Amino acid sequence: MLVVGDVAAVDRELFALARGRGRLALRLGEALLRLEELGGHQALGFSTLASWSLERCSRTGRWAAETRALAKRLSLLPEMRGAFERGELSLSMVELLSRHATAGDERELLEATAGMTVRQVRAVLREKGEQLEEETEPMRTVTITVPTEEAWALEATRMLVEHMDGRGKASDFVESLLAEGQTSLIHVLEQMGVTADVLPEHLQRAHERWLEERRRLDELRERVEERAEGRLAPNAREPGRAPAAEDETWDLYEAERRVRRLCAEAASRDLWLGEMLGRFFAVRGYETLGHASEGQYCRERLGMGRATAWRRIDLTRAGRRLDAVAEAVRSGRIGLEAARLIARVAGEQSQGAWVERAGRRTYKHLQQEVQMVETLARLESVPMLPPSDAEVSQFEALERDVLSGAMFRGPSGTEREGAKSGGDEQVSMSGSGSVGGGVAKENRARGRVTVRLRVRAEVALQLRQLDAVYQAQLGDSGLSFAAFLCASFWATWVGSLGKSDKYELVYRANVYRCSCPVCVRRDVTAHHVVYRSHGGGEEPGNLTSPCAFCHLLAIHAGLMSVRGTAPDRLLWLIGRRPLIAVEGREKREVA
Numbered sequence: 001m002l003v004v005g006d007v008a009a010v011d012r013e014l015f016a017l018a019r020g021r022g023r024l025a026l027r028l029g030e031a032l033l034r035l036e037e038l039g040g041h042q043a044l045g046f047s048t049l050a051s052w053s054l055e056r057c058s059r060t061g062r063w064a065a066e067t068r069a070l071a072k073r074l075s076l077l078p079e080m081r082g083a084f085e086r087g088e089l090s091l092s093m094v095e096l097l098s099r100h101a102t103a104g105d106e107r108e109l110l111e112a113t114a115g116m117t118v119r120q121v122r123a124v125l126r127e128k129g130e131q132l133e134e135e136t137e138p139m140r141t142v143t144i145t146v147p148t149e150e151a152w153a154l155e156a157t158r159m160l161v162e163h164m165d166g167r168g169k170a171s172d173f174v175e176s177l178l179a180e181g182q183t184s185l186i187h188v189l190e191q192m193g194v195t196a197d198v199l200p201e202h203l204q205r206a207h208e209r210w211l212e213e214r215r216r217l218d219e220l221r222e223r224v225e226e227r228a229e230g231r232l233a234p235n236a237r238e239p240g241r242a243p244a245a246e247d248e249t250w251d252l253y254e255a256e257r258r259v260r261r262l263c264a265e266a267a268s269r270d271l272w273l274g275e276m277l278g279r280f281f282a283v284r285g286y287e288t289l290g291h292a293s294e295g296q297y298c299r300e301r302l303g304m305g306r307a308t309a310w311r312r313i314d315l316t317r318a319g320r321r322l323d324a325v326a327e328a329v330r331s332g333r334i335g336l337e338a339a340r341l342i343a344r345v346a347g348e349q350s351q352g353a354w355v356e357r358a359g360r361r362t363y364k365h366l367q368q369e370v371q372m373v374e375t376l377a378r379l380e381s382v383p384m385l386p387p388s389d390a391e392v393s394q395f396e397a398l399e400r401d402v403l404s405g406a407m408f409r410g411p412s413g414t415e416r417e418g419a420k421s422g423g424d425e426q427v428s429m430s431g432s433g434s435v436g437g438g439v440a441k442e443n444r445a446r447g448r449v450t451v452r453l454r455v456r457a458e459v460a461l462q463l464r465q466l467d468a469v470y471q472a473q474l475g476d477s478g479l480s481f482a483a484f485l486c487a488s489f490w491a492t493w494v495g496s497l498g499k500s501d502k503y504e505l506v507y508r509a510n511v512y513r514c515s516c517p518v519c520v521r522r523d524v525t526a527h528h529v530v531y532r533s534h535g536g537g538e539e540p541g542n543l544t545s546p547c548a549f550c551h552l553l554a555i556h557a558g559l560m561s562v563r564g565t566a567p568d569r570l571l572w573l574i575g576r577r578p579l580i581a582v583e584g585r586e587k588r589e590v591a
Contacts, residue, residue, distance in 0.1 A: 007285040010276055011301070017273050018302035020240025022091030024266055026084065027243050029071025031258045032064060038252040045560040045574045047519045047549040054363040055518045056256065056579070057263040058335020073098040077106045087239035090303025092118050100130050117229055117300050119222070138214060138457040142174065143450060146482050151379050151449035156402045157486045163403050163512055164493065166522060171455040177485045178462050184488035185466060189473055200468045207461040221293060228292035235301065253577060264332040267339075271329060274316030277309050318343040322351045334358045341370045345377075345384040357386040362517045365585050368392075379449060389585070396511050403512050405497030408490050501526075506543045509567045514547035516560065517572055517582040521547035527555065529562055529570070541565040 035041075041052035050061025057064065074081040077098060084094045096118060101109045113121050125132060146154070161176045162168050243262065250258060280286070286297035295306040302309065315336070319326030325343060328334045334342075334355060341363075342354040358366055372395045373384045387395070401407040455463070470481045479487075500507060503526035514521045524545040530536030544566040546555060554560045564570040564583070571583045578590040 007288045010280050011289055014276055014302060016238055016240045019087050019238045020242045022303055023240060023242035025067055025091060026071055028262045029067040031255055031262060032068040033071050034250060035255040035259060038255055043252055045554050047521055047547060051519050054337055056260060058337040059263060070095060076103055077101055080106050087237045092299055092303040096121055100125055115234060119225060139454055140457050140460040142453045142455055142460050142463060144482055145448050145450045146480060148379060148449050150480060150483050151451060153486045154451060154482060155375055157489055159399055159402045170453040171459050174453055174455050174463060175459050177489055180488045180492050181485040182466055185470060194473055200465050203465050203468060224292045225296045228290060231290045267336045268330050270312050271316055271319060271326060274312030278313045278316055322346055324351045324355050328355045338366060341366055345370055345373050350385050353386050360586055362582060362587050364518055364520055399511050400508055404508050405494045408494045507545050510545045514550055515544045516546050516550040518574055519547055519550050523547050525551045527551045529566060
């Protein structure tokens with residue numbers, strides 16, 4: 001247990017770590033800027049910044065974009081950059097100020113806000129009419145308990161929604177379901193002579209009370225933190241430890257190596273930061289030092305958001321349980337996002353296998369395999385072990401049936417009755433055409449599955465309102481509201497599935513995703529592995545389905561190459577000077 005003296009010592013170390021972390025972020029941003037000047041992710045053979053960042057840095061595309069943007073802003077604000085380098089400004093402060101400063105007024109802004117907290121600066125900027133970044137939108141957890149077979153239906157519909165709009169978050173999925181479900185529900189009620197114009201007012205009032213309570217608590221927290229600020233000593237100048245700035249006369253590949261080296265160093269530091277923060281928060285060390293909350297301590301003392309701090313703590317806690325995963329991050333064998341992925345499924349006995357799997361997979365393939373075992377474990381209670389190639393193929397066959405519409409059609413290829421009628425109570429969710437096929441039949445006797453979805457507060461309200469209307473009017477129809485929503489979505493979209501052009505079977509073979517192993521785009525095209533001009537034919541083994549970028553702007557421009565036999569024996573070389581090679585699902589570093 002930490003005592004007061006230890007708390008102060010840990011605080012000093014956290015403060016120095018955080019300041020060094022901020023300057024390390026600047027080094028990363030400057031390297032990312034140089035990379036962009038030299039052609040960026042596309043010159044390296046990657047279709048999007050996110051796909052490059054996840055594969056090569058094991059960081060999100062949002063992280064890469066924001067880190068690069070900060071460095072770009074500071075390159076135009078030399079005085080602010082100097083104050084940041086000297087440790088006079090925290091990362092959260094410089095991120096805030098740099099969005100509102102110009103080269104002409106940065107000195108004035110620095111002088112006007114000297115000695116202020118981040119909270120005070122935000123208040124000043126609001127008074128001046130400046131547009132601040134919106135706070136995180138309120139989120140709520142929706143819990144749905146359904147029979148196993150209906151859980152399969154929800155999973156199949158999620159695959160379909162993600163395929164059609166390209167968004168993978170739970171809130172986006174539920175929002176898309178409700179868009180179709182509300183239209184279908186109104187149509188069914190009109191046929192019954194029931195008007196559904198007014199949604200349940202008591203739910204609306206309850207939601208408004210919840211929002212009001214949230215606002216009240218936010219205002220209370222603000223007042224408490226304001227009072228605490230009067231007791232806090234100003235932050236001392238502390239630059240922290242960070243790599244020195246380097247001469248930026250690099251070529252494209254050296255710039256990328258620089259980014260990757262810095263990312264590996266940042267990942268190792270983040271594990272130590274999470275370890276210390278976990279111990280510090282466990283004894284509420286921030287209160288000992290006069291801070292009113294974790295959020296205030298993180299924002300004002302460490303220069304980071306509370307959510308950022310807790311992501312580091314959670315990863316470190318997983319590392320205590322999964323020491324092989326933590327060691328793989330420290331040694332640079334895997335990155336932060338890969339570690340977060342496998343921490344979701346790995347146990348003490350399986351962690352070594354998952355670390356080994358992460359080293360042999362692109363991020364795209366690793367994510368697919370983690371999501372696959374999570375889905376099967378949730379619906380079938382199977383062990384969460386790295387799947388075999390045969391198991392991956394079986395799951396892809398299920399996805400293929402969903403995304404082509406085959407799962408929702410009868411043996412003759414016509415739409416099943418449920419898909420036609422939307423809310424019709426004759427919708428069948430069992431039998432040969434059901435989601436999961438025979439697997440769902442075997443699980444029917446196992447009871448029910450609880451699905452938890454983190455969604456925006458407004459989406460949660462709409463879901464509950466429509467559910468209340470449905471239960472009041474159609475609750476005795478024999479069809480659950482979850483099944484109704486799925487059937488409504490199918491009714492609208494199943495008819496358009498599996499119908500594209502003469503290369504439909506090629507797209508279907510690759511589950512309607514870009515066949516490049518580092519790209520997740522879905523605007524697929526047909527590509528002849530051996531060009532037709534070189535004698536290549538239309539046989540299935542010579543056809544694959546990269547997206548428009550990978551096909552036209554990467555393969556044909558020489559930024560990547562592919563050879564072999566489709567779909568499973570292709571060798572992809574990513575980069576004009578290849579960075580990685582992927583054969584089937586096996587990845588190896590080339591440079």
